Amino acid sequence: MFSVPTIPKLLIVVAIIAVVWYFFRRNRVAKGGGGQDSRSGGSTASQAGGRNAKPIEDMVQCRSCGAYIPANTTCSCKNG
Secondary structure (H helix, E strand, O other): OOOOOOHHHHHHHHHHHHHHHHHHHHHHHHOOOOOOHHHHOOOHHHHOOOOOOOOOOOEEEOOOOOOEEEOOOOOOOOOO
């Protein structure tokens, strides 16, 4: 049913995989998510202009249920 693939067929498959990989990588770098955020020390959102970045908030633990919530809000538990 399956035969041994020939060298030209293998080269075509490798070329197609390389082209697809190249375009996916190029697309990722163009969007600003090139995987450089861990090495450069910054986050992807801050490098991309902070379009969807939410401000960082301090978290506190609810005294009754133990869930962590933003410090400026109240817990939605029964006793909070």
